[in-house]
Amino acid sequence: MNKLHCLAVDDEPFALDILADDIGKIPELTLVKARSAYEAKNLLEYGQFDLLFLDIQMPGISGLQFLTELQAPHWLSLQLLSINMQ
Amino acid sequence: MPLDRALHLHVLLNFKIWIHLTGWAAFIVSPFLFPLPFLKPLPAYAFQYLVYSRIGIDLLLMGIFYFNLFRLTPRLISHNNTLSFILILFGFLMLIIVIDSFSFIFLKKHLQGFFLEVSKIDPIRKDLASSRFLSPPQLITNIIVFALIILVSSLLAVLDDRLRQKAYSQDIIYEKVKSELAILKLQISPHFLFNTLNNIRWLTRTKSDQAEKSIIELSDILRYMLYQAVHEQVYLREEINYLTKYINLQKLRISPHVKIDFFHEALPGHIKIEPLLLLPFVENAFKFGIHSETHSAITIAIQLTDKELFFFCINPCFDLPSHEFPNGSGLGLQNVKRRLDLYYPMKHSLLIESTLSQFIVNLRITLANE
Numbered sequence: 489m490n491k492l493h494c495l496a497v498d499d500e501p502f503a504l505d506i507l508a509d510d511i512g513k514i515p516e517l518t519l520v521k522a523r524s525a526y527e528a529k530n531l532l533e534y535g536q537f538d539l540l541f542l543d544i545q546m547p548g549i550s551g552l553q554f555l556t557e558l559q560a561p562h563w564l565s566l567q568l569l570s571i572n573m574q
Numbered sequence: 575m576p577l578d579r580a581l582h583l584h585v586l587l588n589f590k591i592w593i594h595l596t597g598w599a600a601f602i603v604s605p606f607l608f609p610l611p612f613l614k615p616l617p618a619y620a621f622q623y624l625v626y627s628r629i630g631i632d633l634l635l636m637g638i639f640y641f642n643l644f645r646l647t648p649r650l651i652s653h654n655n656t657l658s659f660i661l662i663l664f665g666f667l668m669l670i671i672v673i674d675s676f677s678f679i680f681l682k683k684h685l686q687g688f689f690l691e692v693s694k695i696d697p698i699r700k701d702l703a704s705s706r707f708l709s710p711p712q713l714i715t716n717i718i719v720f721a722l723i724i725l726v727s728s729l730l731a732v733l734d735d736r737l738r739q740k741a742y743s744q745d746i747i748y749e750k751v752k753s754e755l756a757i758l759k760l761q762i763s764p765h766f767l768f769n770t771l772n773n774i775r776w777l778t779r780t781k782s783d784q785a786e787k788s789i790i791e792l793s794d795i796l797r798y799m800l801y802q803a804v805h806e807q808v809y810l811r812e813e814i815n816y817l818t819k820y821i822n823l824q825k826l827r828i829s830p831h832v833k834i835d836f837f838h839e840a841l842p843g844h845i846k847i848e849p850l851l852l853l854p855f856v857e858n859a860f861k862f863g864i865h866s867e868t869h870s871a872i873t874i875a876i877q878l879t880d881k882e883l884f885f886f887c888i889n890p891c892f893d894l895p896s897h898e899f900p901n902g903s904g905l906g907l908q909n910v911k912r913r914l915d916l917y918y919p920m921k922h923s924l925l926i927e928s929t930l931s932q933f934i935v936n937l938r939i940t941l942a943n944e
Contacts, residue, residue: 500769500827502776509779523867545765547862547892 493536494519497528497551498543507541525549532558602632620681627677631670635719638666639727647731667720674716755916763857763906766823767792773826788826791819799850807846810883810941814838814876817856821874824860832864833871841878847941848917852876854906855887855935862933863889885937891930914939 494517496507504521511519520535522528525548531537544551605628642663650659770792777785798816821836828834859872875886907926914922918939925936 500772501829502773502827503769506772506776506779547864 491515492517492538494539494541495522495528495531495535495537496520496541497522497525497546497554498541499523499546500543503543525551525554528554529557598632598636602629620684623681627674627681630677631674634670634673635723638670638720639723642724642727643731647728648735651732651735663724667717670720671713671716674712678712751916755913766857769827770823773823777826784826788823791823795819795823805849808849809843810841810845810847810878811843813847813849813852814841817852817874820853820856828864831869833869835871835873835875837873837875837877839877841876845878845881845883845941847883847939848913851910851913851917851939852885852937854910855885855937857906858933858935859887859889862891865890865892868892881941883937883939883941885935885939887935889933891928891933 494511496504496511496519498504498507501523504523508519508521511517517539520531520537522531525546528542542551542554549557606625646659646662649655770788774785774788774792777788795816798812818836821834825834856874859874863870863872870890870892872889873887875884877884877886911924914924921940923936923938925934927934927936
């Protein structure tokens with residue numbers, strides 16, 4: 489069975505760690521961590537992701553802004569799960 | 575406080591009483607300071623009678639003065655009963671005129687002969703000889719004096735009323751500002767609170783020793799905000815303790831390539847300051863001065879010379895959250911500016927330098943010694 493590739497975006501390192509730890513317990517999921525929306529954008533250019541964990545309140549581009557700027561092809565393959573770490 | 579009030583009232587009352595007494599003394603004595611020529615040759619008993627009757631009328635006028643000051647005009651102000659006000663005044667005026675005329679006529683009856691003589695010498699004083707009830711000059715004098723009495727007492731009553739209203743609205747403003755300040759003081763950043771809790775959560779999961787320390791620090795910070803900050807002033811040492819704990823908790827989430835320096839020398843234990851004035855700047859520094867990849871350094875310094883406090887904070891300026899602005903127009907900095915103006919008016923200077931790459935805060939406060 490194909491694994492689902494997840495991308496987690498959050499500026500708080502511990503929040504990412506908690507998520508990574510939780511996702512690590514689910515064998516069907518893999519996780520890549522991004523510390524900012526910029527990083528996430530770069531990663532999306534070169535990788536295929538199925539699930540996006542997105543923090544909304546981040547320095548620089550906010551999560552919502554990041555969403556609106558996503559390219560169309562990515563939308564088709566993306567199931568969105570949004571978590572507000574506040 | 576009650577003793578102070580009592581003393582002030584005492585002094586104030588005395589002062590006012592003296593003014594009234596002086597005024598009345600002048601009022602009563604003045605007719606006798608200008609000797610009317612025709613009074614000179616009067617027999618002693620007549621002169622005495624004139625003096626007594628004049629003083630009698632004056633006392634009556636005094637009564638009317640205070641009645642108007644404490645009862646009539648205040649009623650007019652609050653109830654707007656113009657008609658009854660005018661009627662009562664008219665009634666008093668008639669009373670004065672009648673009493674004065676009667677007393678003068680009484681005197682004239684006894685001194686008929688004398689007044690006839692005077693009118694022969696001085697035709698202008700002809701009215702003294704006539705047996706008319708109301709003599710025009712006397713009437714006019716009475717009306718003028720009465721009008722003055724009423725005017726002054728009414729003006730005093732209006733002034734009193736204005737002052738009382740002003741004091742009342744000042745009180746309201748004061749209470750409002752006080753409660754505003756109380757609310758401003760208790761603002762803790764929810765973002766920081768929940769982030770810290772989340773960080774502690776991770777520390778507990780990894781069974782880190784740091785977890786317990788962080789929980790204690792967080793609870794200390796909350797306790798400080800809730801209890802100490804409600805008091806008027808706190809010791810500077812306590813405020814610095816609080817900032818240190820805050821910075822420690824922030825350090826949890828910071829990458830190793832961020833350098834944090836907090837300089838504060840040993841401070842005398844008796845210096846006090848308004849609480850939570852410095853935190854917004856420190857918060858800001860951590861909000862905008864951290865970047866996950868780039869190296870950055872935050873420097874905070876507190877120095878005390880004599881009675882002057884110097885607070886210095888410099889941090890790099892990275893991309894800002896899209897919903898906030900630099901240069902202090904955020905809510906936290908607005909609060910601090912307002913509180914600085916309220917607690918240390920003219921006794922502080924706040925310089926914020928915001929360039930593209932750096933954010934510098936220079937704050938100086940002249941602290942009053944306790």
